[in-house]
Amino acid sequence: MKTSHKPSLIRNTVVLTIVGFVALAAIGIAFWAGLGLFFAKSGHFYQKGIIKALNSTYQSKFVIVSKEGRNDDGYQVFKASPANDRSLVFTVSRVNGHVDGGLPLWRQLSDNYEETAQQKYYPLLVKKHFGIELQDIPMSVYWGADSSREISDENFIVVTRANLDDIVSRATAFFSEAESHRLKKLFFRFEDDMSFSSGDAGTEPQRFEMLGFKFKVGEHWKKGFRALSEMEFKQKMVSQIGGGIAKRVSYAFDAEYPDTGGSFAIKFTENDLNNFEANVSAHTVTAEGREEALAEIYECYTKAIMFVPKLPLNMTALNLRYETNKETETVTLKREELSKVSSLAALKELFKHSRKTVNPR
Structure with a gap:
C-alpha cells in the first residue's frame, strides 16, 4: 500500500514560509530600531555614541558629567571630562552642518575639549x-x-x-x-x-x-x-x-636704494639664523632683454655689497640670477669670490659659464 507525502511536503513549505516571514520581520524591526538609534538625539545609545566618538578622536577615555539641555539642532548637550582628569570639564554634543558647496553633514561631533x-x-x-x-x-x-x-x-x-x-x-x-x-x-x-x-x-x-x-x-x-x-x-x-x-631686509634695501634695477633678497641656510645666502636677480619674458637684465643685476649687485655689511648676519654666498619664462641662469659666488665682479664686463664674462636650469611650467 502506497503512502502519499504531499500533505507533509505542503506542511513543511508552509512552515518554512512562515519562518521566512518572521525572520524578515525581525530583520526589519532590527533595521528600523538601529536606524532609530542612529538618528536618536538623546538617550542611552546616543550618550554611548558620544563617549565612543570622543575615545576614538582623542585616543583617551572620557566620562559624562552632566546633561545640559539641547542645542539648536535638537541634540542633547553634555558636560564631559577625561577619565583621568575630572577637574577638566568641557561641552560635547552632535551637530548638523554643511561642507563647502552646501552639502549637508549630519551628526558631527562638536566639542571644545582642546x-x-x-x-x-x-x-x-x-x-x-x-x-x-x-x-x-x-x-x-x-x-x-x-x-x-x-x-x-x-x-x-x-x-x-x-x-x-x-x-x-x-x-x-x-x-x-x-x-x-x-x-x-x-x-x-x-x-x-x-x-x-x-x-x-x-x-x-x-x-x-x-x-x-x-x-x-x-x-x-x-x-x-x-x-x-x-x-x-x-x-x-x-x-x-x-x-x-628676509622681508624686513628686502624692505630696508628697497628703502635705502629706491628705483634700483633688479631685486635683492636673502634666504637662511643650514638651519641657522646667522648665516644666509643673498640673491640678486632680474627677469625678462624672453632672452631678447638679456643684456639690459645683466646690467640691472650688476647695478643691484654693487649696492648689495655695500648693504650687506650693515647686517648683523653672515653672508656665505651670493647668487646672481637671470630669469626668463623658460629658464634660469645662475652664477654663485662665495664671499671671498666677490672681487671677481669688478665691472659689468666681468659679470657678463661669468654669465658665459652660468648654470642653466629649465623653469617648471
Missing part, C-alpha cells in the same frame, strides 16, 4: 618650561576669535637669534608633556637686533604660532600624530622667523 585644555594647561606648562607668567586670557584671543581684547607682548614667548637653540630645546620638552593634554601649539614673538636708518623697515615684533606635531588633517591623536624632533622643530622655527627677517 580649547578647554588649552585654557587650563597652556599657562601652567609655559610657566614650567619657559618661566613666563601668562595673563588669564582665553586662548580664543590667540586664534583671532575675540578681536575686542588686545594681547600684550608678555603673553608670547620671546625668541631671538641668540636664544633660539635654548627655546627650541624648551619647546621640545613642552610638547613632550603637552601631548597628554592635547596641546598642539606654542605662541611666540620674535625680536631681532637689526636697526635700519631707512624708515621703520618693519619694526613691529613678529608674532606667530608653531605646531609641535606632524600630522595629516583629519587624523586622530596617536593615529598619524607624531611629535617633532628637536631638529625638525628648529627647522620650522628658522623657516618661520627667517621669512620674516
